[in-house]
Structure formats: structure tokens, C-alpha cells
Amino acid sequence: MRVAVLKGGKSLERQVSLRSAARVEDALAASGHDVVPLDAGADLVHRLKEAGTDVAFIALHGPGGEDGTPQELLEILGIPYTGPGVTACIRCMDKVLAKHLLRAAGVPTPDWVAFNSTAFRELGAADALDEIEQRLGFPLVVKPAAQGSSLGVRFAASPDDVPEALVAAFSYDDRVLLERYVNGRELAVSLLDGEPLPVVEVNPREEDRYNYEARYEIGRTDFVCPADLGDAETHAVQDVARRAWEALGISGFARVDLVLDADSTPQVLEANAIPGLTDTSLLPMAAEAAGLTFEELVERMVSLALRPDPREPARA
Amino acid sequence: MPEPDDRRTPAETGSVGGHRRAHQTARDLERYAGLFAERTRVMRSSAMRDLMAITARPEVISLAGGLPDTSTFPPETFAAQMMRIAHESAAEALQYGPTEGFDAMKAAIRDVMAAEGMSPDPDDVIVTTGGQQALDLIAKTLLDPGDPVICEAPTYPGAVPVFCSYQADAHQVEMDGEGMRIDRLEELLDRLAAAGRRPKFIYSVPSFQNPAGVTLSGERRRRLVALAREREVLVVEDNPYGLLRYDGEPEPPLYQLDGGDYVIYVGTLSKILSPGIRLGWAVAPPPVMEKISLGKQATDLCTSTLTQYFALEYFAESRWREYVESLCSIYRSRRDAMLEALERHFPEPATWTQPQGGLFVWATLPPYIDTSDLLAKALRENVAFVPGAAAYVDGRHGTSSMRLNFSSSTEDQLQEGVRRIGKVIGDQVALYETITGEHPVASPSSPATPDAPSHAEGADADTRELRTPGDVVPLRRRREEI
Numbered sequence: 056m057r058v059a060v061l062k063g064g065k066s067l068e069r070q071v072s073l074r075s076a077a078r079v080e081d082a083l084a085a086s087g088h089d090v091v092p093l094d095a096g097a098d099l100v101h102r103l104k105e106a107g108t109d110v111a112f113i114a115l116h117g118p119g120g121e122d123g124t125p126q127e128l129l130e131i132l133g134i135p136y137t138g139p140g141v142t143a144c145i146r147c148m149d150k151v152l153a154k155h156l157l158r159a160a161g162v163p164t165p166d167w168v169a170f171n172s173t174a175f176r177e178l179g180a181a182d183a184l185d186e187i188e189q190r191l192g193f194p195l196v197v198k199p200a201a202q203g204s205s206l207g208v209r210f211a212a213s214p215d216d217v218p219e220a221l222v223a224a225f226s227y228d229d230r231v232l233l234e235r236y237v238n239g240r241e242l243a244v245s246l247l248d249g250e251p252l253p254v255v256e257v258n259p260r261e262e263d264r265y266n267y268e269a270r271y272e273i274g275r276t277d278f279v280c281p282a283d284l285g286d287a288e289t290h291a292v293q294d295v296a297r298r299a300w301e302a303l304g305i306s307g308f309a310r311v312d313l314v315l316d317a318d319s320t321p322q323v324l325e326a327n328a329i330p331g332l333t334d335t336s337l338l339p340m341a342a343e344a345a346g347l348t349f350e351e352l353v354e355r356m357v358s359l360a361l362r363p364d365p366r367e368p369a370r371a
Numbered sequence: 372m373p374e375p376d377d378r379r380t381p382a383e384t385g386s387v388g389g390h391r392r393a394h395q396t397a398r399d400l401e402r403y404a405g406l407f408a409e410r411t412r413v414m415r416s417s418a419m420r421d422l423m424a425i426t427a428r429p430e431v432i433s434l435a436g437g438l439p440d441t442s443t444f445p446p447e448t449f450a451a452q453m454m455r456i457a458h459e460s461a462a463e464a465l466q467y468g469p470t471e472g473f474d475a476m477k478a479a480i481r482d483v484m485a486a487e488g489m490s491p492d493p494d495d496v497i498v499t500t501g502g503q504q505a506l507d508l509i510a511k512t513l514l515d516p517g518d519p520v521i522c523e524a525p526t527y528p529g530a531v532p533v534f535c536s537y538q539a540d541a542h543q544v545e546m547d548g549e550g551m552r553i554d555r556l557e558e559l560l561d562r563l564a565a566a567g568r569r570p571k572f573i574y575s576v577p578s579f580q581n582p583a584g585v586t587l588s589g590e591r592r593r594r595l596v597a598l599a600r601e602r603e604v605l606v607v608e609d610n611p612y613g614l615l616r617y618d619g620e621p622e623p624p625l626y627q628l629d630g631g632d633y634v635i636y637v638g639t640l641s642k643i644l645s646p647g648i649r650l651g652w653a654v655a656p657p658p659v660m661e662k663i664s665l666g667k668q669a670t671d672l673c674t675s676t677l678t679q680y681f682a683l684e685y686f687a688e689s690r691w692r693e694y695v696e697s698l699c700s701i702y703r704s705r706r707d708a709m710l711e712a713l714e715r716h717f718p719e720p721a722t723w724t725q726p727q728g729g730l731f732v733w734a735t736l737p738p739y740i741d742t743s744d745l746l747a748k749a750l751r752e753n754v755a756f757v758p759g760a761a762a763y764v765d766g767r768h769g770t771s772s773m774r775l776n777f778s779s780s781t782e783d784q785l786q787e788g789v790r791r792i793g794k795v796i797g798d799q800v801a802l803y804e805t806i807t808g809e810h811p812v813a814s815p816s817s818p819a820t821p822d823a824p825s826h827a828e829g830a831d832a833d834t835r836e837l838r839t840p841g842d843v844v845p846l847r848r849r850r851e852e853i
Contacts, residue, residue, distance in 0.1 A: 067747055070424050172802060181806045207744060218806045219739040222799050226744035 057089045058357065059108040059134075061125055064095035066117035067206055067227075075332035076114035078339075082353040083112070095120070100128060110360050111136040112353075113329055118201050118228075121329035122148035137360040139328045143305045147328040151200045151232055153303060160302035162295060163322045165314075166191060169200060169232040172225055188214055191235045197221055199228035210236065239316040242282055244296035245330060245338040247308050247352075248359055251293035252341035256282035278337070280344045288319060295321040307359050310338050410516070410538050426755035432788035435755040437581065437730060438779040439642050440701065444694075452684035460680055468676040470668050471660075472498025472652070476679045479686040480652050484638065486692065487613050489627045491636070491654045497663055498674045502611055502639035502651035503529060508670065509572070509607055509635060509653060510537045512662045519563055519570040523551050525733070525762030525769050527581045527609065530574060534764060541764040542570070548724075550587030551575060553594045560602055572605040572635070577625060579612040579729025582762045582774035586727060589622045596625055599633040605659075609637045614695050616728035617703035631656060640682060642730070643695050648678035702730070708782035709775065709789060716793030718800050723775075730778040733759070735771055736796060739803050742773045745795060754791040 060083070062076030063069050076092065083090045091106045093099060095115060103111070111134050113125055123144035129136045139147065146153050151169040158164060168187045174180035188195070197220035199207040207227035209220035217233075224231040241257040256279040284292065296311040303309075303326055310330035313321045330338040342352040426433045456464050471477075477493040484491060499505040506529075514520065516538035522530060524543030534541045542563075544556045556573070563570060575595070577587035587595070599606045608625040626636040631654065639651035655663055667673075685691065709732055713723055723734035736742065742758040749755060759772030775792075777785055 065425070065428065067425065067750070175802060175805045181808050184806070206747065218803055219741075221806055222739055222803050223741050223744040225802060226741075226748040226799070 056357075057091060057107060057109045058083050058112055059091045059093050059103060059106055059110075060112045060114055061093050061095055061099070061120075062114045064115050064120055066115065066119050067202070068116035068120075071331055071333060072114055072116045072120065074334070075116070075336070078332055078334070078349065079112055079114050079353055082350045083357075085350055086354055088357075095125065099125075100132065103129075103132060103134060108134050110134065110357055112357065112360075113138050114332060116329055116331065118148065121327070122201065135360045137356045138307045139305045139309060140307075143303055143309075144328045146303045147305070147309065147326045148201050150198065150325050151230065153326060154232075156302050157299055157323055160298060162298045162302055163320055165235040165237045165322050165324070167232045167234040169230060171230040173229075175221075184214070184217060187233055188217065191233060194236045196234045196236050197224045198232055198234065199224045199226075200230040200232055202227040237314045237316050237322050239314040239322075240282075242292055242313045242315055242321070243310055243337045243341070244293055244313065245308065245310045245341040246296060246300050246305070247342070247355060249297065249300055249306075251296050252338075253281035253344040254284060254289055254292050255280040255337045255341050255344075256284075257337070276335070278335075278340060280337075280340050284315075288315070291319070292321045295323060299323045299326055308338070308356060410536055423755070423757070425750055428753075431750065431753045431755055432780060432784050432791070433755045434775045434777070434780060434785070434788050434792075435757045436776055436779050438776070439646060439698070439730070440779055441645055441647065443697065443701065444645065448685075448688075452681055455684055456677075456680045464677050464680040466676060468673045468679065470664055470673050471496070472674055473676075473679050473683070475683050476650075477652075479683060480638065482686065483614075483640075483643070483691075484626075484636075484654075487610075487621065487624050487627070489624055489636070491626070491631065495631065495654050495657065495660055497653050497655075497660060497667065498679065499651045499653060499667065500671060500674050501641060501646070501649040502609065502637050503533075504649075504667075504670070505637045505639075505651050505653035506530060506533050506574075506607070506609065508663045508666045509637070509655070510534065510539070511666045511670075512659065513571045513605070514539050519568050520572055520574060521556065521559065521570050522574040522764075523576070523580065523583070525582050525759060525772070526574065526764070527576055528757065528761040528774075530609075531761070531764055539571075543764060543768070546580070546583055546585055548585055550577060550580065550585050550591055551595070553591050553598065556595070557598065560598070560604070564602075569602070570604055572607050573599065574607045574609065575625070576609045576611070578610055578622065579615065579726050579731075581612070581729065582731050582757065582759070583733040584724040584726030584729055584731045585733075586622060592622060592625055592628055596629045596634065599629070604633070606634045607637060608634050611637075611639045611642050612729035614643055615699055615702060615730070617699060617706060619727040626654065635659065643691070643698070644682065644685060648681055649675065650678055650682055699728075702778050705777040705780070705782060705785060706732075708785045709777040712786045712789035713775075713793075716790045718793060718797045720800060721796060730776050732775045732777065734773050734775060735759075736773070737800065737803070738771050740796065740799050741770045743770065745773075745799065748795045748799070749792055752791040752795055754788045756792060 060076050060080050062072045064072065066072065080090050080092055091108065093102055111129050113120070113136050115121060115125060121144055123141040126136060126141045126144050130141060146156060154164050154167055168191065170180050194210050194212045197209045197211055197217070207224045209223050211217045211220045221231060243255045243257065245252045258277040258279065281289070292313060292315065295313065299311045300309060305326065305328070308330070310327045312324045312327070314324060315321050330336060332339055339349050339352060343349070347355065423435060425431070426435050474493065476498050477496045480496055480498070481491060481493065499508065510533050514537040517540055519542060520534055520539045521542050521544060522534070524545050526543060542559055544559055545552050560570070575587065577592060579586055595606065606625055606629070610624060613624065624636070626634045636654040637651065640648065641651065653663060706726060710725065713732070713734065717723070717734065720737045721734055723732050726732060742756070743760060746755065746758050757774040759769030759774065760766045762774065763769045780788060
């Protein structure tokens, strides 16, 4: 089968995408597929058409890759693609929208307030910061609404830290959220066709939190998979992840990041429509714990893309 | 000093032949991770490096590189030189050469150094694969894990991974408009001595420093050399830019002032001929040179003979000084264009250095702007710079500063690039002022404050609260300067 691997692009996570794609390309080639690597650029559609693509493997990360953009194009071209559909991608990429949908579906997620920069520039949102801080408490987390890999995420320990954290987050997106910080165990649940894989626990080795460097460098963070949880906890965590999957209308595969708080309640932080597939990524790790090799995982992702039932109701 | 190239390698652009093994299961990785040497723990990749990779996009005006402009080197000269080598010395040029380099190459190096008033003994010279290798070999020769070394704050970003890979305990000494603060250096040496420690060497780029663009004053050069002698500490003088002076009078190299007893000199052809030929050198006292030479044998046996032949052909033409002068005239106009653009486009709280030579300007923004984050925003405007944290060993200082290169862009690109960066800074300044509801007073980094406390030096620099990048290199406010 001719598989186009979409990668790179202009995203800040370009390098991560290239690392994900390199592994995917190897795995596809090892399984006997005809692999067409495509660095996403102005000629993408042209090259997709030219290549006679049977299926597209989307290994793009960040805005412009997992926000529904290439998915929409592939829909138009009639080329099946891996991962969630357009709507789910839009929902996952926008952390604010995702949190609204999760809350509406009764899925626990830390309390938050979201703003765009216009709110500050034109509506005097700064005057509401006291109330916001009172509601969310300290420390709080400030993050851009649409950005992956922890880029632009800041912790504010006190009110003095908030303006600087906002300026940092606004460097990545015009919309940011302030979120209550939930102290607890950091967990990730990857799902394949709606079925949760074993839970991964993430323990940063150093004082720096689960930041960009720690994410992609071997030996900087300890991962435990399956996480050391009781059966009930495991079940609760996986159940919440599955409910997040449903609330966001995900299909194919995804990774849900959660925190298990002091009361053992799993709180969903976000869902990733195109989780990383690098050496240190969590989805491949979870799949391996479930007995799937990376080649098998990739093969499965491709076969899910080719499944005849539509991932979303057709739009008239 | 050669600059780590930010461009993508062919491997990254993705060729697929199925020849790379898919071997990277989590278990495999754990197995490899268990084999890594202790020193790899401090060898780090970074988010910044990944961001820098994006700057290679053609639509991006990159003020991030440290690249000289090689487009002015005449292709006919290149062709003629290679042709002569092929006809006259093919076998030799394709053969191994002496570890320390060809004698003729050393003679050419002597010419280059003589242009700055130095006359080293050829036996003290070793030709290296770029100045970067000279640095690496010096560190390999002198450093045991945990040994203190001292460098400037900010320091050459490419020196940071060298110090890290030999597990050095690097200390940084603040600079001002006259380069490294020697009084601070003395304090640091005293503090280290009190703890029973002596640094192996003091690393300095005294002329048109990368990244700060400042030059160590003549008076401080003499004090530094005297101090090294008095305390029996070596100085590593890294001088890639000395000949790229656009105005003012040259200062004597440390090597010349010292006579080569305590100063190890590092030079390179990267900035005056080509970085692609990877030719640099070190000059060191004979006992040190002996060890460096042994280290080089282990590393790569000898520097490329082919590129030494290339350089020799070039120096045989004896027009190298003309070429350097032509570079100086191009870079001078570009520096002026950048400084003019900074004056026009950078918002009020920003400050920057006024280099008399070299390739870089160092700009400092209000402390609430993190330039690593700002780079993300700047990349959306298709412009790039190096975030200041790259020039600090702990990666936590310099977070409000940036390095801007003016040598590898045209004057129009410089104008436009600086305009775009100025715009994103202006946006963030306005946003901050809106959020805080105040117009913050001049940041602590703004005025040149000779008595500003250093947060960059000291045995415990790594553990301090390092949110005060601005006072490391107090920069002049632009109105005082122009």
C-alpha cells in the first residue's frame, strides 16, 4: 500500500514531528508498505495527488497539523488518514473548547478561566485578575490555548508571577488559559479505537517539571508503564479517559493527559489528537506494554484509517 | 569561533530506504540509556535548538546564525585553486598529514597572527578542525570532572556544550561595556581559593565577543594577563573576530601581552576565509601542546589535508588581507544598518550593545519578556534571533536578552528583520503594561550600573534565583549612546 507520511511543516514542534515520522516511516517500510515522506509545505496537496496516495499517515504536531487543517484537506481529496477526524482535531487542539466539552459531559477537569489578548487590550480584563486568582488559587498554571509539548506553559506561584506568565503564553497563541494547579500524579492514557491502553505515569527526574526538554530526552524523565495503581484506580483513570474520548468525539487513536489528585480523582488536563510517536513518547510505550510492537501499532493505526465506517457524520 | 549550524541535515529532511532499523522500543531505549556515560547527562538538547531548526525556512529572515557571508568568495578563485591542487598535489592532498598540521599551514597562520602583532613559534601551533576542535582539545587536555573553569557572562554559546561534556564546573563573570569585569573575576578567584579550588582556565573572547559584541579594554587585558600570571591560571583566548574591526583602534591580543606563558590562543579561518573548510588552530606552551597533540591523534589523527591545501593555495595568492578588508567593509555597512534599525524599531525599554567589530549585537529587553518565548512569536513573523539563555551555562540567565547577527543578511533584510522583532517586542511590552495596569519604570538592566551586583558569578551561581539577567551585561540606553 502506498502510505504518505505527513510530517514537519511550519509548526514549532517541527522537530518532534520529524522524529515521530522517522520512526513511522521505518515501521511502515518494515511492514512492506510503499512509503512516501511528505514534508508539509505549499506543494502538499499537489504532491499528495501526484503520489497516488492510498492512505495518509499524519505525523504532524501542533497548530497546522493536529488542528484539523490537513485532515480537512484530506477529506476533500478523498484520501483516508490516520487519527481523529476534523471536528475532534479542532476540539483537542483548542484546550479551552475541549475543557468546556469535558465539563459539559461531566468529565472532571481543573477549573480555569480563558482570555484572548483583546480581553486585556480592549476590555480591561486585567481588572478581573484578582477575582480570577481568588477563584483558582495559587499556584496556578498559565498556558496557551493551542500549543503542544508544554511550550509556553508557566507556573505562577503568586500574583506577581502572573503578568510574566501571561506574556509568555501569549507568545504562542492569542488565547491563553489560567488553570487551577492540581497537585498529584501525572498520568497519560492512550486509546486505540476507543480502548484504553495501559496507563503511563510520568515522573520528571529533576526539579524542572514535565517540560519540553524532559519530554524528548531519554533519561530525563522516568516513565512507569503500567503505572503503579490499584485495579480500582486504574479502572477509574481509564474510564475517565474513555469518557473524554467520547466527549470530544475522537476516533482512531489519541492520548489523554490526566492528574490523579489527592482524592484519587482523575482530572483530565487535555487530549492530544496526534500524540507523539518519538523514542520517548507515551503512546508507543503504552502500546508496547499492551503487547503491541511499534510496527504492529502503526499497522493498526493505518487499518483504523481504512475502516469503511465514517469517523464523523458526513457533512452535507 | 565556528557557529553550530542551525540548518537541517539531509537526514532530517527524511529519506526513506528502510535501511534505518526500527529498533527503538522502550526496552531498547532503556538498554541504551543504561550504557550512556555519566557525562551525557549534562549534554543537552533543548527546546531552543528545536526552535532554531525552524529558522532555516527560506521565508525566515534569520538574525540567528553566526555565519560569515561566503557568497563574496570568487568562484573562479575557488575553481582555480582546486584545479591546481588536482594537477600538482593530488596524491598528497588525498593522503593523511601530520597531526599538528603542515609546516606551510603553520607559516600561513603565523602571517594571520602577525597581522595582529603576534609571532608564535611554529612548534607551539597545532592546526585543528575548526576553532571548535581547538576548544574541545584544550578542555580534554585540562579538565577533570568537577574542575572549575571561568568564562564570560554571556559566553560563546558553542563553548557551553564543550564545558558540559567534560563535566566542568563553569562559572561566569559579568561583563560591561569594556568586557569582563576583572574586579569580579578577582573576587571569584578569591572565593574559589578560599574553598581550596583553582580554576584550570579562564575562557575569554576578548575582541567583539560572541554574543555580547563588546571588547575587553586594553587596561583590563593587562590586568587579566597579570592576574593569570600571579595566580598561575591559564587563559584561553578565543579570537575569531579580531581582524574584523570596523572602527576604533585595535587592542593587543592577550597572547601578545603575555608572551604565551599563560595564554593559550585559539584562532580560526572561519571568519576570514570560510567556515566550511573547518580550519582553526591552537597555540600553547610546549608541555600543553604535547598533550593537545596526543588528544588530537585520538580524535581524528590529523586535520583535513585537502582543506589545508586549499587554504595554502589561497594564502599563496597573498591577497587574503584584501579579502578581509572587503569583508570588513561589507560588515561595517551591515552593522550600521542594524544599529540604525534598532534605533528606529526597538521600543523604549530595550537596550543593546554597539560593537566595533565582529558579527553580533546583544540586545536586552525588560525582565518580564522571556526571549525563548518571544522567539516563537517572532517565528510567526518570519524572523529569528538567538535567545540569550543559550549563552549561559545554566540556561537560566540571559532570558531577557537576544543575540542578533548582522553579517549574514543584506541591509534590507536587516532593516526588515529588526522591524519585525521590534514589533513583537512592542506587542509584548504593551500587553504587559495593560495587564499590570502600569507603565513599568526602566528595567534594572537599562542604565549602565558599574556597581550592579553580579548574579552570574560565584560558586553557587547555579542555585541562586536567576531572574535578573539584565544586570549581567549592563547596556547603555540608546539615547545616551547615539
